[in-house]
Ligand code: ATP
């Protein structure tokens with residue numbers, strides 16, 4: 001039984017690893033977004049209904065692995081989410097994380113830096129929001145803005161009050177190196193980093209902006225600034241291509257998620273996250289022999305206290321039902337929140 005389960009898990013792991021390979025940016029590869037990645041890719045699934053079961057499976061696995069990650073308390077996971085406007089960052093976070101215990105996940109959104117933030121080194125505000133061991137942090141925009149929007153609009157760099165030598169030629173190459181070094185330090189010390197770029201096409205962005213105008217309930221989402229930013233589309237594509245080329249590393253790889261179909265982007269994002277957690281393979285801690293013997297002594301005491309007519313141990317039949325994941329040993333309070341597959345695709 002345990003063995004069969006183990007084989008299934010192994011197969012699932014291989015299947016998932018194969019699924020995410022096309023999205024991964026190979027370390028050292030030179031990326032040209034327009035040439036190398038298709039925003040409309042849908043893996044031959046064609047219809048979102050075919051994807052619903054897949055997403056539900058991903059969401060469920062994520063909840064399962066998040067519980068183990070928290071129990072093991074060794075690794076933290078940092079999910080970096082970058083995209084152009086209307087690519088679906090918010091919806092991706094909402095759907096992919098829908099089954100996860102809210103206590104185990106923190107989402108941080110990074111906007112235009114405050115005066116206090118500009119008074120510090122550029123990684124300061126991101127370092128303050130890193131996950132603790134056992135936790136998952138999602139950066140909704142991230143330190144990558146420092147080589148994206150800051151590069152496309154150099155006046156942002158002016159505002160950073162850097163010494164002259166730090167803002168001269170070579171600043172972007174240097175920042176790539178610094179980011180890689182920082183991420184390496186983090187991964188060497190138990191913070192796993194996985195980076196997702198939601199890759200939207202220019203035409204799909206136009207359609208989504210129009211939809212925000214056409215549907216009154218969506219008007220609040222529409223921002224004229226986003227349309228202005230669209231004028232810099234080519235500069236952003238270039239800045240993203242460069243960043244992906246220089247900062248996809250063995251220790252913190254980038255994944256380019258096709259984002260023209262929201263439902264597919266969610267499946268792909270969930271798959272990448274589950275795959276990362278499976279690589280970490282966190283385990284529920286087990287107790288040593290001595291502690292186990294102590295527990296059995298306490299058990300005997302509790303059994304002796306059973307009132308007349310009550311079973312000494314009402315769970316006696318269940319206790320052999322363990323599987324290799326140790327799931328049966330989890331207390332009820334540690335069960336992940338129920339998975340909502342119905343709302344997974346809108
Ligand atoms: P949404 O629009 O869905 O609420 P958002 O992430 O677009 O989410 P906004 O408040 O619209 O949030 O935009 C945040 C803005 O902050 C973006 O234009 C982004 O480029 C900008 N920004 C983020 N980090 C930096 C930075 N380090 N320097 C300058 N601008 C930044």
Ligand code: MG
Nearest residue numbers: 085086223226
């Ligand atoms: Mg915005």
